[in-house]
Amino acid sequence: MTITNEPRLVGARVVRVEDPRFLTGKGRYIANHVLPGMRHARFVRSPFAHARITGIDLSGLPEGVAAFTGQDWAEYSIEGTSRYEGFQAAPMPILAVDKVRFVGEPVVMVVADDPYTAEDAAETVLVDYEPLPAVTSVEQALREDAPLIHEDWTSNLFVPRAYQSPGYESEKAAGPLSVQGRFINGRHSGVPLENRAVLAEVRDDEIVVRTATQIPHLVKTAIANAMKVPENTVRVISPDVGGGFGVKAQAYPEEVACALASRALGVPVKWLEDRREHFLASHHARDHVHDASLHFTEEGRITALTATVHTDMGAYSVFPWTATMDTGMAMGILPGPYKFTGYKVEGYPTCTNKVPFGAYRGVARPAACFTIERLVDWMARDRGIDRLEARRMNLVQPEDFPWNSAGGLVYDGGSLVESIDVMKEWIDYDGLVARQAEQRKQGRLVGLGMAIFTEQSAHATEEFSKRGVPIVFGYETATLRLDSTGHLTIAASIHSHGQGLETTLAQFAGEVLGLPLDRVKVVFGDTNQVAYGSGTFASRSAVLAGGAARLAAVDIRRKLEKIAAHLLEASEEDLIFTEEGVSVKGSPQSNVTMAELCRITYQRPDLLPEGVTPTLEASRTYDAPPGQGTFTNALHVGTVEVDPGTGQVTLDNYWVVEDCGVMINPLIVEGQIHGGVAQGIGTAMFEEMIYDEDGQLLTTTFMDYLLPTAKDVPYIGTKHLETPSPSTEGGLKGMGEGGAIAPGAVVAGAVEDALSELGRVWVSQIPLTPERVLRYIHEAKENG
């Protein structure tokens, strides 16, 4: 639908309406919520990766401290069961019952007056364990004789996956040359700055769980299912959340535990995760090993890809994604934005004695991009072709869209080839490459790396149905109400925890009604206040909730047009909606303010036209077409200098040319790109969750797991292209994750390039710690 003669909020770099509370210390994070009579919980967690619980001694608990064990809650669990055939299921207990399966698994919950005494009380709890052999790697887990983590399973494999494209064998034969490697992405986590937090109470027969989550409705479902109570007796409220990145997009046992404890004790129960617990027990991600071969012709045309994907999914399948998500997504996008069609892939999501594996910005795509982009770089090197040109000739070309990819996805549009031209000109690519080559001849280890990708965003029902998730989500819901003073409230089923949805949704929907931002309020996070939806993840909220809000806004507008046309004695097509109100094209004296129009609607039904009801409320769901998602694209380029004596890498420049379709707010788009790139830099250079052979997590503080600081992230240049989505409302695409997808490949490629004067290496593992890089330097010198 077109709206003419309207002020355009979409596309404007509007400052965020939600900022003042964060700037003045009034953020509504769970830690800041206080309820009368509130008590504090602390979990006693397993120190073993795999063990039987043989006894729990609570006799040392101080007076007044309550405690719960797995036996108290053995009938409750969280189920993340996939619908794929052959999937081996295991419920996630709330508190471990007779066995622990990862270090950090909650075993006992104590409830005391404050966090200090709760921690004291937890120390008095004595748990006896009989250690079992720990399964701490995928290799170990998949051996014939491996101990079974879930004893009723037939192996430690959640479910094997496989796919082969119809023409694979002949395509592979058509590409007689090949490069191959083993591509390793370390185990990581989103590590938001706010740890998890829950505050549960039972009030007026309603179980109210305040929790820092990205998926309030889904958590509500999980809690209701776990506690076996009707969903309408559970209310989940997610207020301000200090970062999520996917870590807070699963249902966790601690959420159910707090609800159960509160119900049992009759008081509100608050739990604030500490940082050490966060490392141990908040879900990890990224842990991929890909064995892959790229097949190509003498001219450098790619014909096929063969790959095996192994993911270390930890001890339990998470809700709602299940343990198959990362493997499946990697399998789908490994072919990247290229037009070859030969593809054979196998996936092995594996169960180990580690904390479960959930979502983290990009979800499998960083690993997939790493693999394909490294292979393309190696192919280009093998063929003596410039790396950007090697990409250009293999990319899906503008005239090819929509393109059925080798991975079974439909790429619906984009500016892949254009982004190369834009980038080359912007950064003077040829000049830069020549300068670096000169500097390398003088002994400096400088290099340039790149990665290009297309990203599935705003995928909806059709896609999630294919993924075998237990709840097929895809739609979001928005309920709009325009009140009698002309102020609009948008209640959306997504969740804003940094990405500015309070502002962007208001921009996107408000402009339909001509409303300025200060007359639009966005509410989210309270399952009593907003209709069912999934939440915020997978780069979809602006598209799906925005789409729903926009459709509902149009519904309200159509009604207002009828009323205004009646009042102003004009025809509906001649009405214009602006900040001043509604007026008639060509007769500016014929107008009514929005406030007056609304007042009349609610309070003067006698003035309304026949058949029009005195309400201004609309609710819509939006399952964005195409159900398979709409595709964004981006090209990232970075330059590095490597210290030859220490292997330290300095990332000097980073540029992004990206296309996320129509942008609601470019300022927010850029913020998301910067944040994603920074996390990608962490993945590429600094961060790694490391378990030892006994399954002990060695990285449990910020001294061990290193987040990039302001001195580690360079200035990130961004340029926008805009290829509207052919199918979504407003032509929007989602882009919250994209920044995190490419940096691993970029830094790896840049380091490899930097060492090229010394000799040839194949950089195939991240993070690139100084030690790993120094080893590559030695290798280069040996090969050189």
Place this chain on the structure above:
Amino acid sequence: MKPPPFAYHRPTTLEEALDRLATDEGAVPLSGGQSLVPLLNMRLARPTTVVDLSSIPGLDSITSDEGSVTIGGKVTHAALERHAWPAGFEALIEGVKRIGYPAIRHKGTVGGSVAHADPAAELPCLLVAFDAEIGLASSSGNRTVPADDFFVGYYETARRHDEIVTSVTIRIPPGLRSGFAEVSRRTGDFALALAAVATWDSTDGRQARVVVGGLDVRPRRIPELEQRLASGASLEDALADGVLARHVSPSSDIHASADYRLEVGAEMVRRAAQEVTA
């Protein structure tokens, strides 16, 4: 991550503090708190009493006289950073900037850092290179210990339980020059390897100190390299010959292996030495 219970003592004189340390075996002194409080929060330290030194006057200035500089135990890293050091102290200036982050340097103190003796910390390594004297006070008397004797082992020093580090004194010999180099994952992190080097004139000719940190349980001097540096000879042959490995036993951890530490340790020595020979 909340501290376990402890008694709190905040004296207004040094004598009171020393008395408490002497009579209470489980008491620990609290200076800047940047090393102690994390240990308390993680419950890795469980003192009976925390003796807060913050109300004790003095101990917080840097004074120079007669060819030496005396740094009070309560002087913060930030104060070290701000101080106008005479020529020759380049290593100290460089090294202090690498300690943690600004907020850490505002509270962390010289006395605290020295007493904590983290094997990968900058200050202990620098103080050995500058031949510093560590001043200790107790209720049974005061003494000084040369830095090289003070740092004994893994977080272990010559400080008795009842002593407080009250000062660090560095002589300023003629012709003093110093150099420093460190490699760490990020700028404020503890070192994977670091080297502090100093040279000066004495009646016995040119003297040198070559000290490495992060490669062993305590900072280590490398005598063969010191001899070469003092005589103006190149360190390269000795380094290539693996001299470092004969003096240190680095450990492997999640950040780096022992082999890596040895290799970059040698590189740090090279770079620090370059600063005094250039």
Place this chain on the structure above:
Amino acid sequence: MIDVPAEGQVTVEFTVNGVHHSVETSPRMLLADLLRERLGLTGINLGCEHGYCGACTILVNGESVRSCLMLAASADGAEITTVEGLSRNGELNPLQQSFQEAHGLQCGFCTPGMLLTATELLEGTEGPLEEDQIREAISGNICRCTGYVFIVDAIRRASERRDA
């Protein structure tokens, strides 16, 4: 001399955002928790409790410190500024406005600590600030959302603004 047993209470007097307070608390109470729980200063966020992330940063006697690494008892006699002390009557000060204009915050969790570190930087310097200077000053404040680009922008804007 103050001498309080573990189960006792220590009296602490300090000024916070210009207001004088006298409170009794246990010896082990961290300053961050005291300010949050007893004075309701929810602008102090706890991200790690071991001094690394900077989310709990406050100004004590004008200097940025980690409030999670200070015992409340040690703050006796201190002049403390928290983020709540930056705005007057709910009006954002020029630094806060710069952050909003530059989109220098997303989830907001690191923001109070970042603002106070920036306040200290601005008060200790003159003239427009360079990128390197700003990055060095905020190197101890982790942000997981913004990638720092717009935070640096915001602080630079604020430095240009103060001379205008």
